Amino acid sequence: MALAVCLVITLAVSAAHCGSHTLLYHITIVSAPTTGVPQYSIIMYVDGVQYGRYNSDIRQAETSIPSLRELSKHIEKQTQYVQEYEMSQRHKLKFLIGFYNNTKSDRDTHIYQSRLACELHDDGTIGGYQEIAFDGKALLIFDKENVTYVPVTQEAEIVAQLWNKHYDSTNTKLYMENDCIEHLKLYLPYISTDLERKVPPNVKVSNSESESGTKLHCRVYGFYPRDVEVKWIKNGRDEIHSEEAAQILPNPDGTYQIRVSVGVTPEGGATYSCHIDHSSLEKPLVVKFEPNNGRYLYIIISVIVTLLLLLLPFALGLCIYRKRKTKGIYFNIKISLY
Template sequence: MEEMYGLILILLTVPAGYCDSHSLRYYYTGVTAPGYGLPEFSIVGYVDDQQTELYSSDIRRTVPVAWWVKKNAKPEHWERETQLDKANEALFRHEVKIVMARLNHTGGFHIVQVMHSCELRDDGSTVVYEHFRYDGREYMYLDIQTATFIPTMAEAQITTQKWNRADIRRGERYKNYLENKCIEVLKRYIEYGREDLERRVRPGVKVTGRESGEVTKLHCLVYGFHPRAVDVKWMKNGIDDIPSYETTHVLPNPDGTYQVRVTVEVIPIEGDTYSCYVDHSSLEEPLLVKWEQKQISFRPVIISVAAIIVLVLAAAGIIKYKSVRNEQTA
């Protein structure tokens, strides 16, 4: 099941989180045939970075996951959610067939995903999203301003035209849910899990460099931080951003914290400095950790040469002493 969650989060990208905000996201995933460890249908809920609940066609029920959800939500709540999610499963299976037909796919393994999300920021403002993907590509989304569905693939035009019809007005229903019910549930979950969700752990930072000819590859490892949202980048002379050569995803640690690594390639010039910039909600102000270029030191070489000279002279002295003594003895 962990493989399933990883695939969902990779294929269905999430808009970047706003500092000190909270978000509630639901991922609906349907596949055209069993495979890759995925059930034919699943719903996974997240508040920020913590999984709150799960429904799948394998278990046929909705279950709480986060400990603070298990503690606070009552059994009758999960009974109601199970009935709703069973209905969602039937509807989604139908939609999967429609999307396949639109793209002229009659078989094979394909994945249809929908993500809806609502975000509550610390200033009280809200942001909501609704995205639809097929095999990892977005094919349509809900424009919240106009409450209309916008196709991003030609094959989605028939569906968006149907859903936008005045007698259906599906966009308005989705918009109303996201801006009201979704925010209401999010606020309740924030109260349930405030201890975990608002935990602040300062990041550790380690910078290293590896030279290869004229080019030096600089690595900035930021680790042990919580919550997940973080801004990491390399800077030249403390002011200029350097385009990243490689950035990993923000990865979870076993203790519930996170890590990320940002790498750049530079050609160091005398007088230039390179620093890793880290901004996180646990910090009063951003960190700027400087990369210290290693200088070649001749001191160990000098000491070694001096030691060798002393040994040679000592050996020569011993030989001379023995030679003189032998002459005197003779």
């Protein structure tokens, strides 16, 4: 069965409050090997900026921020930790598969996701949260004050009871308030420059035609930091919602890219524009879509050339016929003169 990894826990991170900082771990485990998707992966963010990753393909923690490479010993310890942590997370995935076995037996691939974060506020206080999802549906939320997992929906109540019975939630609270905060304090001096770095986006708009209709594409690329808002507007006021989930993807140079596509029905006089809002911009960037008139001109020229090629044999035949007829008349006139 083809796997569609539906991430109910979004990778986007809300902007931190002024003076506060957040360290977030996004964990994904897939129950069976799937092309292009590591079975186990962790992506790490500080204040919404991705700074590191680990997955079952590379088998070591890596940082995407050059200044953090000075912490080589720390990164090695993190590699050991996440490898050990993988075992406990896989156990949780097996637990959920076993629990939902009767209702989800038609699936052969399952996905466990967790988003765990700690927060260091400007007044010195700390916070944190954890969200857990299974097969694309939100399941549990960690209540740090009461040190327990609570269900997101009514149908998850039994899961929450069993989860709290099988897994010690005290460890989650201790990690949020101690190790996670210490790591955050360690990283901040190294990545402060990167957190302040801002690179404005490049934008390219285009369209494509298919049997289903016309699609407009807005490709935004080369921007930093990661958070960005991209949307299509019709006639300067009406937002066009996309039916496709747009993902922000990393570039090799540390910047990001995203493409937002929408289906439209062409209307006379209607205008379309792509609106981009990013922290590097003083005001939202608006790029209008201009129909590719050159494309239609090319089609018209192609049709004319084709018609000329089809008419050419007929024109040559007519020309030859007229020449022969004229020659015959001239010959007859010449004979009659004698």
